[in-house]
Amino acid sequence: MLRDLINNHTPLKSNFERLSTLFQCAINAYKYPLNGNHLSQLGELSGYYCVEDIHKRMLQHPIGQRILKDKPRVTPETFKIEDLLKLDDNTFGHQYGRFMKERDFSSGERPIVKYIPNLELAYVYQRYKEIHDFIHVLLMYDVSVYDEIVVKWYEMAQLGLPSATLSAFVGSFKLNCQEKQKLIETLPDIIKRANQSEFIMNVYFEEHINTDITQLRKSLRLL
Numbered sequence: 001m002l003r004d005l006i007n008n009h010t011p012l013k014s015n016f017e018r019l020s021t022l023f024q025c026a027i028n029a030y031k032y033p034l035n036g037n038h039l040s041q042l043g044e045l046s047g048y049y050c051v052e053d054i055h056k057r058m059l060q061h062p063i064g065q066r067i068l069k070d071k072p073r074v075t076p077e078t079f080k081i082e083d084l085l086k087l088d089d090n091t092f093g094h095q096y097g098r099f100m101k102e103r104d105f106s107s108g109e110r111p112i113v114k115y116i117p118n119l120e121l122a123y124v125y126q127r128y129k130e131i132h133d134f135i136h137v138l139l140m141y142d143v144s145v146y147d148e149i150v151v152k153w154y155e156m157a158q159l160g161l162p163s164a165t166l167s168a169f170v171g172s173f174k175l176n177c178q179e180k181q182k183l184i185e186t187l188p189d190i191i192k193r194a195n196q197s198e199f200i201m202n203v204y205f206e207e208h209i210n211t212d213i214t215q216l217r218k219s220l221r222l223l
Contacts, residue, residue: 002071002119004112005126011117021045021115040111043163044125050161051121051128054201058124064202071123072206074130076108084209092216093209096137103143105133127201128159134205137213138222139193145171146179150190157194159201197221 012018022045058064072078084097100107110129116122132151139154141147149171155164172183198220208216217223 002123005119005122008112008114009119009122010114012115018045018115039163040113040129041115043161044113044115046162046166047125048116048121050159051116051125054128054159055121055124057199058201061199061202063204064199067127067202067204068120068123072204073126074107074110074134074205076106078206079107087210090212090214091209092137092205092211092213095213096134099133099137107133124201128161131200131203131205134203135200138217138220139190145174146183149175149183150186153187154190154194155200157191158197158199193222 012021022042026042055068058068079093079096081097081101084093085101087094087097089095099105107130110126110132113122113126113129116125132155135151135154136143136147139151141150149168152164152168152171155161156168172180175183200220203220214223
């Protein structure tokens, strides 16, 4: 399940190479905002120490330990939309399948981690990217610019990743006046939910496909 990570792995050999690549990715992300690869690689290069902290928190939790041992992946093969849509409407699996189907999304579209030097940490960051749509489903936010920014605020508060922080703050400037006011009113609740809920990286989503979505939200302290 890690063959794509191993094949794409391109560790940088020096701090100078890392900084120069970070600078180039930042320029490309600004010039080509619709190209997700540049923003993804910028997140990898700027988030190494945060990913280390996430890894430590996973090691301190029995479910996090199992995830790191098993290294499950979220792909079109492991989460088949047609199978998920056959589940009861109120299950997490069905809700996720419908979310992806209605938006014509594919879990295979997530860029593969490239620059994080340690393969174990590369997996952690890949896992974070692959469960992003699960977070949308659990928080009940769509994929508009406003909704995406709210989800990024949640991720920033929970995980502290620079890429989420950058998206949360910079993205807020793209909102119109009405959306900015709505965001201001929403932030206290979303930050509270991020701080009180289970650490999202320690959730073995693959084991909750048949779980009632409301019950799952309650068990994760998201309601």
